[in-house]
Amino acid sequence: MNKLFDLSGRVAVVTGGNRGLGKEIALGLASAGANVVVIARKIEEEVLSDLEKHGVKAMGIDFDVLNFHQYDELLEQITEEMGKVDILVNNAGVQKRHNAVDFPKEDWDFVMDVNSSATFYLCQTFGKHMLENGYGKIVNLASLLSFQGGFRVPAYAASKGAVMQYTKALSNEWAQKGVNVNAVAPGYMNTEMNTALIEDEVRSRQILERIPAGRWGMGTDMQGAIIFLASAASDYVHGITIPVDGGWLGR
Numbered sequence: 001m002n003k004l005f006d007l008s009g010r011v012a013v014v015t016g017g018n019r020g021l022g023k024e025i026a027l028g029l030a031s032a033g034a035n036v037v038v039i040a041r042k043i044e045e046e047v048l049s050d051l052e053k054h055g056v057k058a059m060g061i062d063f064d065v066l067n068f069h070q071y072d073e074l075l076e077q078i079t080e081e082m083g084k085v086d087i088l089v090n091n092a093g094v095q096k097r098h099n100a101v102d103f104p105k106e107d108w109d110f111v112m113d114v115n116s117s118a119t120f121y122l123c124q125t126f127g128k129h130m131l132e133n134g135y136g137k138i139v140n141l142a143s144l145l146s147f148q149g150g151f152r153v154p155a156y157a158a159s160k161g162a163v164m165q166y167t168k169a170l171s172n173e174w175a176q177k178g179v180n181v182n183a184v185a186p187g188y189m190n191t192e193m194n195t196a197l198i199e200d201e202v203r204s205r206q207i208l209e210r211i212p213a214g215r216w217g218m219g220t221d222m223q224g225a226i227i228f229l230a231s232a233a234s235d236y237v238h239g240i241t242i243p244v245d246g247g248w249l250g251r
Helices: 020-031 045-052 068-082 105-133 154-177 192-199 201-210 219-230
Strands: 011-015 035-040 058-062 087-090 136-141 179-186 241-244
Touching (some): 011 068, 020 045, 020 087, 020 219, 058 068, 105 154, 105 179, 136 154, 154 179
Parallel strands (some): 035 058
């Protein structure tokens, strides 16, 4: 059974892998045997050393995902060092909160560019490489707001709705060519992105009351679903979005 989830010899790329969910996702992939490339605007050496403790090769690249025109060079840099890319986890994301009637276009464009456009074009760039190799696993980070609207976060909801939809679209084109495209939808996670909610006593209580598991999610809660979608265990799984939400959507 362990062979189904064994990632030994695979090369995984994790965007936004320097902290929060991304760091835990990267560590989870490393624990399953994958060599890991972490992409973030600023890489902390401690992250790479933590990855290497699992006996794998780790690489860090300082890179802003909004540099769309540099994606080909990014892929080339990774393949020159690691030889190939088998797994892509599009984790990088941002949040902006405003009342809908006051939502600035600058913030709307920023959220859509990082969360939706960058994720799509990274899928496109790395997907082409995977299609040429006849193998690949792409895991996009969706959200509970791929399913729901939320409050004061219309751009985030729109961006994550798009992620879930084009995950399906890409899977339809690539499933017969050896590339799996799926998504994971984190629930309410104890990360920097949700600091405002956690510190809001009333809103935090309301959220906890809705979660059957009775707690906020942790980064380590993401690892199982990611490893599943990155491994042979999911070879016949295409175009789905797995909620990791403590039961929120089932409530």
